[in-house]
Amino acid sequence: MEKITLTSIFVLFTVLLNAQNTSDEKPFKEKLYTGGQFGATFGTYTNVMISPMIGARFSEKIYAGLGIEYQYTKDKHYSQPKTYNQFGGRLFSQYNFAEKLYAHAELAGLSMEYYNLTSKTRNFVPFFYLGGGYRQKLSPKSFISFRVVFDVLQHKNSPYSAWEPIFSIGFGVGI
Numbered sequence: 001m002e003k004i005t006l007t008s009i010f011v012l013f014t015v016l017l018n019a020q021n022t023s024d025e026k027p028f029k030e031k032l033y034t035g036g037q038f039g040a041t042f043g044t045y046t047n048v049m050i051s052p053m054i055g056a057r058f059s060e061k062i063y064a065g066l067g068i069e070y071q072y073t074k075d076k077h078y079s080q081p082k083t084y085n086q087f088g089g090r091l092f093s094q095y096n097f098a099e100k101l102y103a104h105a106e107l108a109g110l111s112m113e114y115y116n117l118t119s120k121t122r123n124f125v126p127f128f129y130l131g132g133g134y135r136q137k138l139s140p141k142s143f144i145s146f147r148v149v150f151d152v153l154q155h156k157n158s159p160y161s162a163w164e165p166i167f168s169i170g171f172g173v174g175i
Contacts (some may be wrong), residue, residue, distance in 0.1 A: 031056045033141075035172035036067060046074040055092075055172065063094040064101070070111065084113045088124075096135075103132050106146055112157065128153040129166065141174030 036052040048071070055065025064088065073084040088110035094102045106129040113122050131149030138144060147168050151160040160166060 032175040033172040035168040038166050048072045061096045067089050085099045086110050086112045123157050125157045127151050143172050145170045
């Protein structure tokens, strides 16, 4: 498992470093964009997630960046509702293999809360997501993206089952 993690980190950073070599002639500031993802579910199971990020378009084919994430969850399925606060960060890279389609690799980690018999505990959980998506430009400096990824690391505390797809919608706006 450690070999997979180290190999994944090496591949991710190799892509990021090579992205600088394939850069076009625009000033770096013009390559930057910000955006992220957000989501909410309300009811017996409430979940609110916000995940801002900053990235750079190094070339027509390569995007990369970093972000943070926070999730608040309240589960009322129990006699005493349970609340959870999760937070962490991520590094990602994307390679456009067609005009609107891209491959996605992301190394992330969350500090996650769990209830055991007597108390609540917190553990760091690493993730390595692989997948792809569709990016639609809304204007020359903005886009919306749809993505499906899989947690291929499968840490023992991961909430995702093997090959369970994780769907997300995100957006980006040039700075």
